Amino acid sequence: MSQKLAIKPQNCYPHICHVVASINEEVGGPAYSVTHLTQALSKQQIFPHLFTLNYQKVGHQLATNGVTLHSYNATPVARYLRGFQPSAYQHLEQLASAEIDLIHNHGLWMFPNIYARQAAVINRLPLVISPRGMLESWSLKHSWYKKRLAWILYERKNLKSATAFHATSDEEVQSIRRLGYKQPIALIPNGITIPSLSNLPKREVLIQAFPKLNNKKWLLFLSRLHPKKGIDNLLYVWQSLVNQFPNWHLIIAGPDLIYYQAKLESLTTQLQLTEKVTFTGMLSGELKVAALSQSNLFVLPTHSENFGIAIAESLAYGIPAITTKGAPWKDLVEYHCGWWIDDNQKALKEALLEAINLSDKERQEMGDKGRIMVEKKYSWGVIAEEMSKVYHWILGEDNYPSSIHLY
Structure with missing residues (x-):
């Protein structure tokens, strides 16, 4: 003492x-x-x-x-x-x-x-x-x-x-x-701050700012832009899937403190993904809530994470999540609210295929389980x-x- x-x-x-x-x-x-x-x-x-x-x-x-x-x-x-x-x-x-x-x-x-x-x-x-x-x-x-x-x-x-x-x-x-x-x-x-699910902003809030998102289902990455987050792996995998899922769009949201976005945008152009990927920069307020609450699936293919707050945020809004075993989220498997995968492109592609091929109802049921879990534990x-x-x-x-x- x-x-x-x-x-x-x-x-x-x-x-x-x-x-x-x-x-x-x-x-x-x-x-x-x-x-x-x-x-x-x-x-x-x-x-x-x-x-x-x-x-x-x-x-x-x-x-x-x-x-x-x-x-x-x-x-x-x-x-x-x-x-x-x-x-x-x-x-x-x-x-x-x-x-x-x-x-x-x-x-x-x-x-x-x-x-x-x-x-x-x-x-x-x-x-x-x-x-x-x-x-x-x-x-x-x-x-x-x-x-x-x-x-x-x-x-x-x-x-x-x-x-x-x-x-x-x-x-x-x-x-x-x-x-x-x-x-x-x-x-x-x-x-995690457990949000109310009443009076959430509509999809149009984000669509007005980023028109390419209109009439698409949203795959959301939300975290700071950094090499350890595995965003390059996500882009390579996304290129292999976009032709199968033309009604899906990848959103990459987050602050860029090390000027990494320019490299990712260059890779996006190289992979011919410019019409299939939107970089929003950092989102806050209604824009962030709209992204989290109106997305259909969340993904964080990180190489290393001591927690991964964005995963908890997505689950709190009832959105199922995919992340790697570089993040401590075995709860995703134990509570049947997402995918906890090896840190490689093959595993990421398999998880995305499985998740996207689910029905909207099945994904929503997973998201509901995730929200209950974070309310109880986090x-x-x-x-x-x-x-x-x-x-x-x-x-x-x-x-x-x-x-x-x-x-």
Whole structure:
């Protein structure tokens, strides 16, 4: 138990500071999961803080209702040097010394992640680290030479300093253990906001913006555009199927932070798919809801994913999903709401053939099962309750929670 918590009144909620590199909307992934988690924690006898940098060129920061936000505009140096901003660290260190009982760091490789460890160590606070998929084999191999240097300079030290880890899947637990870390690991998946299915936007909302979608069934990819998402495999497979299914259209939606869309559009042209594929860019608001709720099938052929929030989102709207075993979604098979396949073009083609050949009614029945499953297992209230138990346990206030995996 931290010394500061011990002298607080017993009815005072613990102050937990979540540190994440960015919560700007176009960043995706952790930006959404961390903001939703902190908001849900505010209803679980937790006083959440959120420390981050604001990268104004990648969209607005996501909402943090019920959370004390500590946000600092990223300097030009921070934008080009992985969040290097010593002045922001000074604010975090002061906050930690005055108010915080535990620091929960999300992600790796960025300077705010180093700042989280430094503030925790200096103030003798417990440190929880959520790698957010960044210790998976595929992720470690991508730009390995840069990560190897960062590993030697600071990341190994960061991870060694953790009081406990938070993993979102069994696979992520194993990734942490393979690297030799023996601290307790809380296995708690990401959550999902369960949407209402009443008054959903009509298909025409998206068709008006992208006329090629008219009179077609929609196969939706929605995630950030990045090589690890397997979009090139999807395009090669789609080329082999389009003549069989002329009434289907592939939508590729998501932010492009690394200028990858130009390569994908070039491949689309090379494969003569320009009339069969639509790149929408990032979708938000009604456009995103229309895409998720009005699509007939969702696909994420990823090489590596610690969770895959877009899969959960599609299921929450009653849309069956296809993803690879690079994502921890065996629930798709166990609950009969999608396809969990090997990460190769052959398996992807077979799954798409099976899914597209189903009747609309059969796909809808699968989607309905998926929505029931995410309501039961992945609502943010359920997730925040489990995470709250972990914090109270680390701080010596609660019993050993069932989510904890000991070495």
